[in-house]
Amino acid sequence: MTEPAHHRVDVALGDRSYPVHIGPGVRTLLPGLVAATGAARAVVVSARPAHALPSLGVPVRWVAARDGEENKNLATVAELCEHFARFGLTRSDVVVSCGGGTTTDTVGLAAALYHRGTPVIHLPTSLLAQVDASIGGKTGVNLPEGKNLVGAYWQPRAVLCDTEFLDTLPPRERVNGYGELARCHFIGAPGLAALPLVDQIARSVALKASVVARDERDQGLRHVLNYGHTLGHALERATEYALRHGEAVAVGTVFAGLLAGALGRIPPARVAEHRDVVASYGLPTELPADVADDDLVAYMRRDKKAEGHALTFVLDGPAGPELVPDVPEDLVRATLATMPRTTAPHASLTASPR
Structure with missing residues (x-):
C-alpha cells in the first residue's frame, strides 16, 4: 500500500525516539507500526467505531473510550487496566488510543502503569490532542484538588495525527484546539x-518535539509549553470544566501577557499582541463573570509548577518565555482585576468560530 503524503516529525529521545505522522489518511500506517512492536495482540481504546481504523493483523479487544474531563480520573485508568488484564495483555503487546485528549491521557497512563510499562500508539482525533496532548509522553489524570496531579512520563511508540478525523469536529471543539495553537505564537x-x-x-508538533527532546521531564525548558496554563487550569477547575481546556488556556494566555506587562517584562504593544493573537482564532479573551478571584488564586497555588504554594507562571520577557517564580499575590489579583469579564455565566462562555 502506498503511504499517504504527510508530514513526519521525529521526537528525538535516543532509544525511545518515535515518529509523529501528520496528514489525511495516516491511520493506514497503524498496522505496520503495530507489527513493528512485535505485539501478539492489541487493546484498542477508541472513541470511533471499529471500521474507522484498519485491521491491525493481530487479535484485538475493542474498548469504548470515554472522552471528557469528567472521565479523566484514576477510576478510568483502573478500569482500562482491568480490560488489559482480562484480555491477557502482556508488556510485549500493544495498546492503541483513538480519541481526544482525555483518551490520550488516560490510556497513556494506563499503559505506563500496566505491567510497569506497555507499548502504546496514539491516534488523536481532536485538534487539541493532535497539537498537544498526544506528543511528549506526559500522561495524567485529575484529582478534585486540581488538574493533572497524578501521572507519569511514558513515551508512545508512534503518534498518528490523521487530519481526516478533524472533519467531523463540532465548531466549538475545533476552536478549543486553537487555544494551544495560539499560545505557540509566544513560545x-x-x-x-x-x-x-x-x-x-x-509546526506545533515540531516545536513541542524540539522542547521535549531537550527536556523530557520538566526540569527547565519544557515549562514554556505551559504558557497560559497556570490560569487556564485554574479556570477549568473553577468552572467545573464548563470552560474547555483550549478556551481556558486562551484566556490564560491573555492574562500571561498582562501579568508580564505589569512586571515590566514586556512593553504595552506586546501585551496587546497577546489579546490580538488569541482573538484572531475566535477564542475567548475575557474571564467568566461568575468566577471568584479567590478561587482562581487558590487553584493557581496548586499548579504543578508551583513550589511551596508560591505563585509561579511562564511569562514572556526580553529573553523570551521563561518560568517566573514567586510572583506577588497582590500583583496577580490586581492583574485579574484589569481583565474584562463576560456578562454571561461561565456555563455559556464560548467564542464564535472563525
Whole structure:
C-alpha cells in the first residue's frame, strides 16, 4: 500500500525516539507500526467505531473510550487496566488510543502503569490532542484538588495525527484546539494562523518535539509549553470544566501577557499582541463573570509548577518565555482585576468560530 503524503516529525529521545505522522489518511500506517512492536495482540481504546481504523493483523479487544474531563480520573485508568488484564495483555503487546485528549491521557497512563510499562500508539482525533496532548509522553489524570496531579512520563511508540478525523469536529471543539495553537505564537512558533491547518499542526508538533527532546521531564525548558496554563487550569477547575481546556488556556494566555506587562517584562504593544493573537482564532479573551478571584488564586497555588504554594507562571520577557517564580499575590489579583469579564455565566462562555 502506498503511504499517504504527510508530514513526519521525529521526537528525538535516543532509544525511545518515535515518529509523529501528520496528514489525511495516516491511520493506514497503524498496522505496520503495530507489527513493528512485535505485539501478539492489541487493546484498542477508541472513541470511533471499529471500521474507522484498519485491521491491525493481530487479535484485538475493542474498548469504548470515554472522552471528557469528567472521565479523566484514576477510576478510568483502573478500569482500562482491568480490560488489559482480562484480555491477557502482556508488556510485549500493544495498546492503541483513538480519541481526544482525555483518551490520550488516560490510556497513556494506563499503559505506563500496566505491567510497569506497555507499548502504546496514539491516534488523536481532536485538534487539541493532535497539537498537544498526544506528543511528549506526559500522561495524567485529575484529582478534585486540581488538574493533572497524578501521572507519569511514558513515551508512545508512534503518534498518528490523521487530519481526516478533524472533519467531523463540532465548531466549538475545533476552536478549543486553537487555544494551544495560539499560545505557540509566544513560545517559538509565531504566525501559525496564516498557514493551512495541517501545517499549523505540524509546526506545533515540531516545536513541542524540539522542547521535549531537550527536556523530557520538566526540569527547565519544557515549562514554556505551559504558557497560559497556570490560569487556564485554574479556570477549568473553577468552572467545573464548563470552560474547555483550549478556551481556558486562551484566556490564560491573555492574562500571561498582562501579568508580564505589569512586571515590566514586556512593553504595552506586546501585551496587546497577546489579546490580538488569541482573538484572531475566535477564542475567548475575557474571564467568566461568575468566577471568584479567590478561587482562581487558590487553584493557581496548586499548579504543578508551583513550589511551596508560591505563585509561579511562564511569562514572556526580553529573553523570551521563561518560568517566573514567586510572583506577588497582590500583583496577580490586581492583574485579574484589569481583565474584562463576560456578562454571561461561565456555563455559556464560548467564542464564535472563525
